[in-house]
Amino acid sequence: MTQAKNFAFGEDEKMLRDTARKFLQDHLPTDKLHQLVASDSDPYRDPPCHWDKNLWLQIVELGWSTVIVPEENGGSGMSLVALCALVEEAGRAALPSPFIATAIASLVLRECRTSPANELLQAIASGKTATLASTPKSASWLASDCDVCLVDGTLNGSAYFVQDARKVETLLVQCKTQSGLALYAVPTNSEGVEIIADGIIDLTRDQAHIHLNKVSVSDAQLLSEQACDVLEAAEPGILTLVSADICGAGEWQLQTTVEYMKVREQFDHPLGYFQALKHPLVNVMIMIDQAKSLTYNAACAVDSEPENAAKFARMAKALASEVAAYASNRSIQFHGGIGFTWECFVHLYSKRQKHNQVLYGDAKYQRAKLADLLMGSIA
Amino acid sequence: MSLKITKENAEKAEFRNYCRHWLSHHDAGTPLVKLPQSAIEIMHQEQLDYLRKWQGEAYAAGLIGCDYPIIEGGAGRKGCQAIANQEMARASKPFLPNILGLGMAAPTLHFHAQQALKERLLPRLFSCEDVWCQGFSEPGAGSDLANVQTFAERKGDKWIINGHKVWTSLAHFADWMILLARTDKSKKYDGLTYFVVPIKSTLGESVRVQPLIKITGETGFNEVFFDNLEISDDYRLDDVGKGWKVAQTTLLHERGAGPMVTPSSGRGNKKASAVGDAYALIDLAKDSMRDGQSAANDPLLRDQIMQMIIRQEGSKQGARRAKVEGLCEHPMRLPLQTKLVMSEIRQDNAAVALDILGAHSTLSINDENAPAGGEWPLAYMNSYGITIAAGASEIQRNILGERVLGMAKSK
Ligand SMILES: Cc1cc2nc3c(=O)[nH]c(=O)nc-3n(C[C@H](O)[C@H](O)[C@H](O)COP(=O)(O)OP(=O)(O)OC[C@H]3O[C@@H](n4cnc5c(N)ncnc54)[C@H](O)[C@@H]3O)c2cc1C
Numbered sequence: 001m002t003q004a005k006n007f008a009f010g011e012d013e014k015m016l017r018d019t020a021r022k023f024l025q026d027h028l029p030t031d032k033l034h035q036l037v038a039s040d041s042d043p044y045r046d047p048p049c050h051w052d053k054n055l056w057l058q059i060v061e062l063g064w065s066t067v068i069v070p071e072e073n074g075g076s077g078m079s080l081v082a083l084c085a086l087v088e089e090a091g092r093a094a095l096p097s098p099f100i101a102t103a104i105a106s107l108v109l110r111e112c113r114t115s116p117a118n119e120l121l122q123a124i125a126s127g128k129t130a131t132l133a134s135t136p137k138s139a140s141w142l143a144s145d146c147d148v149c150l151v152d153g154t155l156n157g158s159a160y161f162v163q164d165a166r167k168v169e170t171l172l173v174q175c176k177t178q179s180g181l182a183l184y185a186v187p188t189n190s191e192g193v194e195i196i197a198d199g200i201i202d203l204t205r206d207q208a209h210i211h212l213n214k215v216s217v218s219d220a221q222l223l224s225e226q227a228c229d230v231l232e233a234a235e236p237g238i239l240t241l242v243s244a245d246i247c248g249a250g251e252w253q254l255q256t257t258v259e260y261m262k263v264r265e266q267f268d269h270p271l272g273y274f275q276a277l278k279h280p281l282v283n284v285m286i287m288i289d290q291a292k293s294l295t296y297n298a299a300c301a302v303d304s305e306p307e308n309a310a311k312f313a314r315m316a317k318a319l320a321s322e323v324a325a326y327a328s329n330r331s332i333q334f335h336g337g338i339g340f341t342w343e344c345f346v347h348l349y350s351k352r353q354k355h356n357q358v359l360y361g362d363a364k365y366q367r368a369k370l371a372d373l374l375m376g377s378i379a
Numbered sequence: 380m381s382l383k384i385t386k387e388n389a390e391k392a393e394f395r396n397y398c399r400h401w402l403s404h405h406d407a408g409t410p411l412v413k414l415p416q417s418a419i420e421i422m423h424q425e426q427l428d429y430l431r432k433w434q435g436e437a438y439a440a441g442l443i444g445c446d447y448p449i450i451e452g453g454a455g456r457k458g459c460q461a462i463a464n465q466e467m468a469r470a471s472k473p474f475l476p477n478i479l480g481l482g483m484a485a486p487t488l489h490f491h492a493q494q495a496l497k498e499r500l501l502p503r504l505f506s507c508e509d510v511w512c513q514g515f516s517e518p519g520a521g522s523d524l525a526n527v528q529t530f531a532e533r534k535g536d537k538w539i540i541n542g543h544k545v546w547t548s549l550a551h552f553a554d555w556m557i558l559l560a561r562t563d564k565s566k567k568y569d570g571l572t573y574f575v576v577p578i579k580s581t582l583g584e585s586v587r588v589q590p591l592i593k594i595t596g597e598t599g600f601n602e603v604f605f606d607n608l609e610i611s612d613d614y615r616l617d618d619v620g621k622g623w624k625v626a627q628t629t630l631l632h633e634r635g636a637g638p639m640v641t642p643s644s645g646r647g648n649k650k651a652s653a654v655g656d657a658y659a660l661i662d663l664a665k666d667s668m669r670d671g672q673s674a675a676n677d678p679l680l681r682d683q684i685m686q687m688i689i690r691q692e693g694s695k696q697g698a699r700r701a702k703v704e705g706l707c708e709h710p711m712r713l714p715l716q717t718k719l720v721m722s723e724i725r726q727d728n729a730a731v732a733l734d735i736l737g738a739h740s741t742l743s744i745n746d747e748n749a750p751a752g753g754e755w756p757l758a759y760m761n762s763y764g765i766t767i768a769a770g771a772s773e774i775q776r777n778i779l780g781e782r783v784l785g786m787a788k789s790k
Binding site: 005006007009013014017251254258261262269270272273274275277278279281282283285286289290291292293294296297312315318319364367368370371374375376378379 | 673682694700702777
């Protein structure tokens, strides 16, 4: 299969994206975001979980949760490219919400093709939230690795690096069974589920590890008995969405820093006059542009060229992870002393980017995996 | 509207088929001499003759200049040069020798010359009957191009030219030159005027061309001295004092960001095309032993190769995204990156190739045991030509920082 030349980014996708951009500009300008998530600066505070539930309800109204849910499950059956554009806007606004976690859960559910999975997709399309709980303590991103077992109809063990766990209603828990790997839908308020918040640096999302102690599950919760295949199939889409968040957040970092270069004067010149500042920002722009092009290419591949999706998604996440690091580094440094203060907004984005950078594997990891795909494994 | 688009697409598809068919039935023949890596390193008449014949045939077949109006020697098509370029590259046809003509002189003539001059000069440029060169840079005017001092003095309906151009690629074969000259010493930018100048007929008299040797030992560029060269006022483009404005058209196209797509072809054969390409680094690593083991097993080299493939793919996808308005933040943001990004990727690809080759990387084209014929170290050296010429990388970063990001102008 081949991709559409324009990444299948047409009028509908553009309208959806533009509406989202405007909505977030109006409802979550950066000063409001700062008030929302950075009211408490104590580094030893209990892990916070700040988000605006009302805003989320409006987002559901706007239909963001329906985008990639198939029409037969009550969704709007749009492309990953469309979702990618929304996630880019969420990144630009550094939106704290269950949006991306739920979108990732939807990507996984799409691959399950069972009635419990379709029912959950249907619920997501009408506003239910979910997140993936499949990563073991070793932070292995391989779909085959997990620390939860199914024993006598109950789930036991732990899942780590669970995104926005305190904002969602349902966990997609991967577990080892006698015959392989399965995926279950587990309500967060189930008996035996303990959600332990991680103290993470990112103020715009929450993360937790989850202990499952004799959590009974029924067949109605069994999303897939081929969890490994399902997660592998969903992985390119997941990497693409995180890359899209990075591109959006990176663009904010670039534009905000460039703006400062225009207004702050030293040595009788606006700072942008000095090439030691100008040229690195051009480099940030070039990297963002490459990451963005690769991200839309990957999204379009997931939609219409699945045989190349893994390859292109690793490319996107590899370059995006570099953007996350470099744009953050330059944005703080180029704001000078102000950039080092809690009051300045740049740290919010740097922290979100740090989280994005490592989530589901950083640049080095992606490149090693890409090399295995393109060159074969090391002999 | 949609009907028009369908018709246009059908025409393009037909044109692509036509190109493919013609290219598969046309053999450019085998050159009798070894060809350089690109047009700006052509040293010998035999190299030029072979390449010129190929360009002429491709033009006659309608693959070159096809987006230009018929009256100017083109085919009056729209958006077809890019298709012809893709097909010529895919067919690994030789490169086109008249690149300064095709990439710079032609669009500048098209947008700024009198009709009669276009009709006279463009067909011969496309066919490569006339070779063109670019007389912009001078010893004191490189990055600061507007500082050119070569002077054109008006004498009735003639101009008398005196001065010294440098790094003038292909001047040793050129029939014509695009010339940026000063006509008013009291103003910097507004004191410039743009001419096209026949240089061959007066060679050795009022025009002297002296070769410069590159770091590779190749020639290809020159110094050009004008000593009272007399030209007709018919050869002036646009008004006196508007040379800087006209030069912007040249420079925009030189950097791959202008409205006319520059005709380009392949690299002669698959092996030559591989030199400079990131994906070729994979096989290079598999074929290379270094430090006692296969380079393909070295995790650090694998990482470097992947970095290059990712950047190259990123810029390829960028060219695709540049055409999707809804996915671009600023209309010139991607086009103005083209030259900078391509030239740096080529340089870094070659640098990684040398890393892969390890101790073998210093074997050069004069050593029969050199891996890949020693073309990679040559490509690495030649890559500086592209990061310096046509606006050095540092200047490109100024332009992007100022025109696209809107930061204050640096000196
Ligand atoms: C292979 C090759 C082919 C060429 N062919 C042609 C040709 O056909 N016709 C023609 O007219 N010219 C040609 N040139 C000349 C080319 O355009 C100039 O070399 C180029 O514009 C740079 O000018 P310069 O050499 O004077 O370097 P300089 O301007 O002296 O620059 C030296 C270094 O300083 C940097 N620099 C300069 N100004 C600034 C600034 N403001 N900010 C930051 N950094 C700065 C440059 O980037 C460079 O790294 C060719 C050059 C090469 C290498």
